[in-house]
Amino acid sequence: MLSGLQRIVGPAGLLTEPEDTAAYALEHRGNYPGKALAVVRPASVEEVSQVVRACAQRGARLIPQGGNTGLVGGSTPDDSGLEIVLSLGRMNRIRDINPQDNTMTVEAGCILQNIQEAAAAQNRMFPLTLGSEGTATIGGNLSTNAGGDQVIRYGNTREQALGLEVVLADGRIWHGLSSLRKDNTGYDLKHLFIGGEGTLGVITAATLKLYPVARQQATAWIAIRSPADAVSLLSFLRENLGDRVTAFEIMARETVNLVLMHFPAMREPLPEAAPWVILAEVSETSVRVPLQEEFETVLAEAMERDLVLDVALAASEQQSKAMWDIRSHIPEAQRKDGPSIKHDISVPISRIAEFVEVAVPAMNAIVPDIRCITFGHVGDGNLHFNQSKPASISKADFLDRADAIHEVVHEAAASVNGSISAEHGIGRQKQDILIRYKDPVAISLMVSIKQALDPSNLLNPGRLLPATDTLSSQG
Amino acid sequence: MLSGLQRIVGPAGLLTEPEDTAAYALEHRGNYPGKALAVVRPASVEEVSQVVRACAQRGARLIPQGGNTGLVGGSTPDDSGLEIVLSLGRMNRIRDINPQDNTMTVEAGCILQNIQEAAAAQNRMFPLTLGSEGTATIGGNLSTNAGGDQVIRYGNTREQALGLEVVLADGRIWHGLSSLRKDNTGYDLKHLFIGGEGTLGVITAATLKLYPVARQQATAWIAIRSPADAVSLLSFLRENLGDRVTAFEIMARETVNLVLMHFPAMREPLPEAAPWVILAEVSETSVRVPLQEEFETVLAEAMERDLVLDVALAASEQQSKAMWDIRSHIPEAQRKDGPSIKHDISVPISRIAEFVEVAVPAMNAIVPDIRCITFGHVGDGNLHFNQSKPASISKADFLDRADAIHEVVHEAAASVNGSISAEHGIGRQKQDILIRYKDPVAISLMVSIKQALDPSNLLNPGRLLPATDTLSSQG
Incomplete structure (x- = not known):
């Protein structure tokens, strides 16, 4: 088997020593300890084709892998030692x-x-x-x-x-x-x-x-009252600025505070600590259109309409970067802060407020004083609704309640027609909840398609769709 | 069978008399004379479900139909009298x-x-x-x-x-x-x-x-030298105006002349008869951005760069409409003019010029003095490359050469990695050329999917994919 693969990809294209394959078998958060039979690294589509054919003939299971940055265990081998990683890293032209x-x-x-x-x-x-x-x-x-x-x-x-x-x-x-x-x-x-x-x-x-390059951008830090106002503000901006709106990120007060606490050199652009903050960016292709003035005018109108409490418009690239730094340091602040429980849900934009109103109290009912680190992309209805451990509970007790927290968050998302996986996919992590929340007819269609295209179940088996015996019980 | 369907959809939902079903069986250009066993018109998804289930149980073939405006025979019954039209017209909420x-x-x-x-x-x-x-x-x-x-x-x-x-x-x-x-x-x-x-x-x-409403639009009639310049101009406009460019239509001189000949009340917006014309429209959400001036400035720059021979910018909605009228009357002008042979091809944008340079002489080789009524959407690489009969040949002789013309046009499109059906689909009209030009692996995948989702071949059978026996010979 392996010698056959080596004939296809050459000695440089096949790794079998544990010290060489270990990095490919490791999910970078360490959640899915695995062991690869080998890592095969073809350098052309013809080599990929021959590798897949050779594995299909022997019934060998292949785990395709790119940069191995996935978060749901979808691209690393299991611990059987029987799965072969098919790394595409050499096909990089x-x-x-x-x-x-x-x-x-x-x-x-x-x-x-x-x-x-x-x-x-x-x-x-x-x-x-x-x-x-x-x-x-x-x-x-x-x-x-x-x-x-x-x-x-x-x-x-x-x-x-x-x-x-x-x-x-x-x-x-x-x-x-x-x-x-x-x-x-x-x-x-x-x-x-x-x-x-x-x-x-x-x-x-x-x-x-590919798309035209944006030759102007403007960034604003916008204080608002509530997620409901965020949604109304986004509608208002789009009605006036159209598709110039290229980012519209929401952060709860607790989220901003967490970053400021762990990165004390950072400064919030506005003096008052509003309950919610929007980081908005607009982009423009034309060099002549006065983007910054236009953005300012529209935001002033939004303030007159009482959708906005206060605004800081970045006057330089440096100020814009300082605003984005707060947003981009949220994950690191959470890491520094200690244990957290994360989600990757999406909901219809118009129901973001409803979701937050239901989910936050429900979290507190499970862990009193829990901190909901709420942030995300309003325009996509995609919330990173993460929970950080409060001081009042031990790490073990907090993590013991992770399943209960996941369950409530997924129920709350499903109850407003949301998704239990907005960005990260299913992999090996979310198969149970996929089966639970996805329309059974959709699951059945997915199984039919998998069977039609990969009848021997050799490509990334047991990822996305659970093993066949689990599925057949779904009828 | 039919009484079962009537129980599902009620008397108003089932048409069986030829005078009632005839309109549903008629392809509006008259190309596919057909006869329906019945027309079933369910009013809800539950009724559609029951109708499909009942037909599946009896092995009855269903032809789904919407507004029946298709151009490739994909939504009307064949002449067997055995096919049932499933009209969705009552599901209109x-x-x-x-x-x-x-x-x-x-x-x-x-x-x-x-x-x-x-x-x-x-x-x-x-x-x-x-x-x-x-x-x-x-x-x-x-x-x-x-x-x-x-x-x-x-x-x-x-x-x-x-x-x-x-x-x-x-x-x-x-x-x-x-x-x-x-x-x-x-x-x-x-x-x-x-x-x-x-x-x-x-x-x-x-x-x-849904999208934001464009609150400003500007329209220009632009004289250019060649399709190659059209492509360069489009690039230039996009680099400067971004996604404001919402239409960019090309017309050959012969195409414009055909319209002006058959609609003598229409006036070309520019005095000189340029070899090629672009009708471009830009749109803007903001009411404050000076769209018309911006468009004018960018077009003036394009003229300085020698991409543009002359420009007429519409100064009113009426002028804009007059420009669009020329474009939208091309099909009617072709009808008035007499027999024509039509295509619905697309090619990579960068190869439009190459396609035209190859295809036009090839048309003249088949029918001397043939008029190539070339027009289409440059931004999509979608050309309506139609041929009108010249005076020098009889209608019968002209139409006798239709197959040869289709063949050359499809070959020319395929030779630049184009498509033989950009917009209209395959239906019953283009199955032969689908099989000829589509990657056989793609055809094989399509067949696998059809078999997985409709194993008895009851939904629109023989449309898009040819009958199974034709396919199996493709291996």
Whole structure:
């Protein structure tokens, strides 16, 4: 088996020694200790095809992996020692970039940040941005349909793909790369593999959309009363500024305070500690349109309408960065602060307020004085609704209540037609709750599709969809 | 069978008399003369479910139909008299409209224009616009992934759907309506049914995206030298105006002349007859940004760069309408002019010029003096590359060469990685060329999915995918 793989990828393409494979088997938060039979690192789509074919013939299970930055155990091997990691890291060429088509074609192992930079070098913009962009690869972004900071304006990773190249479970190559904006010739197959978490095929390359570069940006720190006002303010901004609104992040007072406590050098841009804060950014392609003045005028109108308590408009890039620093240091502040319990939910935008009103008291009922570190992307209805341990309870007691907390949060999200996984996917972490909350007809359709495309269940088996015996009981 | 259906939908919901069913069996250009066993018109998703289940039990074939404006024979019955039309026309409620979520939930039988108007009444915009919008239904738009005039900015119908409600081939209902902007809980099933031409399930409702209303627009008639300059100009406009560019239509001189000849009251906005013309529109949400001046400045820069020969900027809505009238009367001018041979191709934007340079001489080689009525959406690479009969040849001789013309056009499109069906779909018209030009692995995947979701081949059988025996020879 392994010698056959080595013949395909060469000695440099196959790792079998534990010290070489360990990094590929490790989920970076340490949640899914695993052990790989081997790590195979093909350098071309033909090699991927041969590897998959060879594994299919032997019934070997393959775990596709990009930058290994996933958060749900979807791209690392289990502890059986039988699974082979298929790392796409050596397929990292930018095959083509075409400013007239506003497209670029990249291999799955390209690091997201490199893609952003290659686009910028051609006076174009690739809009996907996220915390792990220096490590995450586009193949992983596509397979998990990553979200990130600019979804409000540009959509998720799914919306950025025009075409894909995919190796199927039997080793055949689907040559689906395309730079066409309109093509109605049958089922749009790429959408099965995007967000498919590597269970239906191995994405080896993609043609991506590029956009005009924003040549002006303006940033504001906006004090507001409530999540309901946040939603009204977003509506008002969009009615007046349209799609210039490229970020609209909400933070609860407790969230801002947590950052300021752990990073005492940071300063809040406004003197009064409002109950909720919005960090908003607007972008503009034209150099002539007076963006900053326009933003100021619209925010002044919002204040007159009593949607806004106070505003600090960044007067320089440095001030803008200082505002964003508070937002981007929330995860680190939580780490410094001690144990926390995290969620990745989304709800309809119009029901964000309702969700918060139900969920916060419910958290306090489970752990008195619990701190709800609420923040997220209002325009996507995507809340990072995290809980930090209060001083009044031991770490062990706090973590003992994690399941109860998860349950209440997921119930609260489901009760307003929300999702239990907005950005991170299902992997091995959320299969139970997927089965619990997803429409059973949808689950059944997913199983039918998996069986049609990977009948031997060799691609990322037991990820996303639970093992088959669990599913059959769903009828 | 029919009495069973009547019990489900009531007497008003079942048409069996030929004079009642004839309109549903008629493809409006008369290309696919058909005869329906019956037309069933359910009024709710439960009724659709029961109808599909009843037909599945008897092995009856169902042809889902919306506004019956399709152009490829995809939504009318064949002439066997055995197929039942499933008309969604009675499912025409707008179930919900939510300006804060920027969503509306509509039933499949809603007429597109009614959806646009309902959005406008809430100070929102639904961007799908097309010639047949007064008759076409959103269910048909979704099933064929309709394109239209604003794809350059907003994408195809596919991009407008957040969730679907679908009745599957066995009658089960998939409750996939959702207004979430981020939801990574498994395969994105809606994309199978969008553009699936009714072969995988019956779309009964959809949750659609809404957008801010454009409160300013500006229109320009732009004389240019060549398709290559059109592509460069579009790049230049986007770099400077960003996504304000909401239409960018190209017309060859012969196309403009054809309209002016048949509608002598129309006047071309510029005195010189340039070889190619662009009709461009820009839109702006803000009332304060000086859109017209900005557009004028950028076009003046383009002229300095020698991308543009001359420009007429519409100074009033009336002038703008006069410009658009020329564009929108092209199909009628072709009808008045006599026989024509039409195509619906797309090519990568950067290869439009190459396509035209190859295809026009090739047309003249088949029919000397043939008039190539070239026009289309540059931003989507979507050309309506139609041929009108020259005086030098008889109608019969001209139409005799239609197959040769189609062949050359499709070959030319394929040779630059284009598509043989940009907007209209496959239906019964383009199955042969689908098989010829589509990657065989893609065809094989499509067949697997069809078999997984509609194993008895009862939903729109023989549309999109050819009959199974044709396919098996593809291996």
